[in-house]
Amino acid sequence: MPPLPASDHTDGARFFNPPAIRPDAAPPGRMRRMSILKWQWNRPKSDWPAWIENPLPTGDPHALPAPGTAQVTFIGHSTFLIRLPRPDGTALGILTDPIFSMRCSPFSFMGPKRVRAPGRALADLPRIDVVLVSHAHYDHMDLPTLRAIARRGDDPLVVTPLCNARFMRKTGLKRIMELDWWQSVAITGLQITCTPARHGAARTPFDHNKSLWGGFMLHDDAGHRLFFAGDTAHGRHWGLIRDRLGAPDIAFLPIGAYDPRALMAGVHTTPEEALEGLRQLGAHHGIGMHFGTFRLTDEPMDEPVRRLARAMRDTGLPPDVMGVMEHGECRAIAWRQPGDA
Numbered sequence: 001m002p003p004l005p006a007s008d009h010t011d012g013a014r015f016f017n018p019p020a021i022r023p024d025a026a027p028p029g030r031m032r033r034m035s036i037l038k039w040q041w042n043r044p045k046s047d048w049p050a051w052i053e054n055p056l057p058t059g060d061p062h063a064l065p066a067p068g069t070a071q072v073t074f075i076g077h078s079t080f081l082i083r084l085p086r087p088d089g090t091a092l093g094i095l096t097d098p099i100f101s102m103r104c105s106p107f108s109f110m111g112p113k114r115v116r117a118p119g120r121a122l123a124d125l126p127r128i129d130v131v132l133v134s135h136a137h138y139d140h141m142d143l144p145t146l147r148a149i150a151r152r153g154d155d156p157l158v159v160t161p162l163c164n165a166r167f168m169r170k171t172g173l174k175r176i177m178e179l180d181w182w183q184s185v186a187i188t189g190l191q192i193t194c195t196p197a198r199h200g201a202a203r204t205p206f207d208h209n210k211s212l213w214g215g216f217m218l219h220d221d222a223g224h225r226l227f228f229a230g231d232t233a234h235g236r237h238w239g240l241i242r243d244r245l246g247a248p249d250i251a252f253l254p255i256g257a258y259d260p261r262a263l264m265a266g267v268h269t270t271p272e273e274a275l276e277g278l279r280q281l282g283a284h285h286g287i288g289m290h291f292g293t294f295r296l297t298d299e300p301m302d303e304p305v306r307r308l309a310r311a312m313r314d315t316g317l318p319p320d321v322m323g324v325m326e327h328g329e330c331r332a333i334a335w336r337q338p339g340d341a
Contacts, residue, residue, distance in 0.1 A: 004210070005162055007180055009196075014209040015162075017198045017266075018237050039263055048301045052116045059330025062126045065091055069332040070226060070250060074325035075100070075119045077293040078140060078231070080252060083126070084220060086189055094130045094218070095156070096228050096252070097140040098122075098149065104139035104294050106203070112139070112294040115301065119328030122148055130187070133160040134230025135213035136167055136201040139294055146171040159185060159192050161212035167203060181214055182244065191219045195241050197232035199267050217245045224335045227251040227281065231290065233266050234273035238280035247282030249336040255308050255324075256291030259299040268297070271308035275315065278322055284336040286322030293327075 004010045009018070065071035065085040073081040078097040085091055100122045105111020128149060133141050141164065149156065150172030158168065158176040165176040177185050179194035186192075195215040202208045215230040227241070227248035253274040258264045269277065271288070278286040291304040305324055312319060325331060 005180065007162070009181065015212045016209065018196045018235060018240070039260060043298060046295055048115055048295045050115065054116055054119055054327040057119060057328030057330070058326070061120065061330045064089070066332050069334050071330065071332055072287070072325070073120060073330040074327055076116065076327050078254065078289045079118070080289070081120070081125055082226065084190070092130070092190060093126055093128045094132065095128050095149070096132045097134055097230070098131060098145045099139060099142035100145045100148065101142050104142065106138065112296055114293060115295065116293060116327060128152070128154045128156045130192070131156045131158045132216050132228060133158060133164060133168070134197070134215060134228070135161060135199060136164055136203050136211045137231065139296065140231060141167060143167070143171055146173055149173065157187060159216065161194055161214040163211040180212070189221050193217045193219070193245060195245070196237040197230050198235040198237060199231045199233065217241065217248065219245070224249050227283065229253050231267070232269065234269050234277060238277045242280065242282050249284050250333055251278055251281055251283035251286045252289050253277055253286055254290035255288040256299070256304040257296040259297050264297060271304050272311045275308065275311050275322060284340060285333060288322065288324040291324070
């Protein structure tokens with residue numbers, strides 16, 4: 001593999017994270033990987049159900065977004081369809097970290113398996129103009145899904161952090177744009193900026209952190225901002241993002257896959273940390289993600305949602321400041337209005 005692109009967060013061989021809030025957030029490097037192998041060998045038996053039926057989906061993802069709103073459909077895990085109205089009466093369709101496969105794994109016969117179907121089938125979605133892929137982990141970069149998107153014929157622009165295009169070149173997707181943190185690409189009516197995250201990336205045991213991870217800030221011509229965090233731990237990057245790019249109107253933040261905490265604190269947020277991230281970002285509205293689809297860690301399936309609701313009550317915030325969507329739900333979310341706190 002050739003040397004990595006020059007950057008202030010790589011040593012030329014591997015990428016690394018922005019500074020942590022706590023220096024003990026996770027064991028470093030090889031020690032952490034050995035700890036994860038030991039945990040996976042001894043982890044407790046799952047208390048997740050083998051399968052759960054989704055509620056009947058609500059809303060129509062084919063309807064044009066109402067003026068002054070973003071239309072959001074929750075597919076599951078970190079996959080959302082976001083549609084933004086255009087001045088010509090059409091809508092721009094954005095799909096985040098799409099995974100419609102039964103497993104998030106390099107194998108079809110083993111690895112974390114869905115406990116619920118995608119909230120909407122890929123074939124039932126309207127046109128997809130942009131695909132955001134935050135990093136190379138199998139629950140965020142699902143090559144079978146990306147191949148299926150290519151077969152739809154929408155020819156979307158795929159935006160991803162550095163050194164991820166090599167994994168996707170054989171999917172049939174033709175337009176793949178790699179960005180470093182803080183770099184942007186503009187399409188008609190929208191600017192997309194790659195943002196820092198505290199995480200990591202790998203597809204095999206041999207390419208640890210040889211591709212970059214990140215989130216995305218979307219900024220439309222009307223001044224609205226929408227933030228998709230990707231996969232991340234808690235950290236100083238929340239404030240950096242706000243300082244450089246402004247406070248988002250809507251933020252999609254991970255709330256699950258955090259237990260055992262000794263291993264996951266450096267890569268995944270708890271619901272309480274996600275709520276603190278929302279505060280540091282200055283976001284007007286938050287939507288939780290990365291929960292209730294694949295059993296990746298040890299917390300009970302419904303615990304992230306319950307902890308987020310409790311954290312909202314404990315902080316005295318109105319219940320509509322941050323919550324979760326039902327799988328398959330399509331909802332219009334209003335942009336922040338002048339004078340909103």
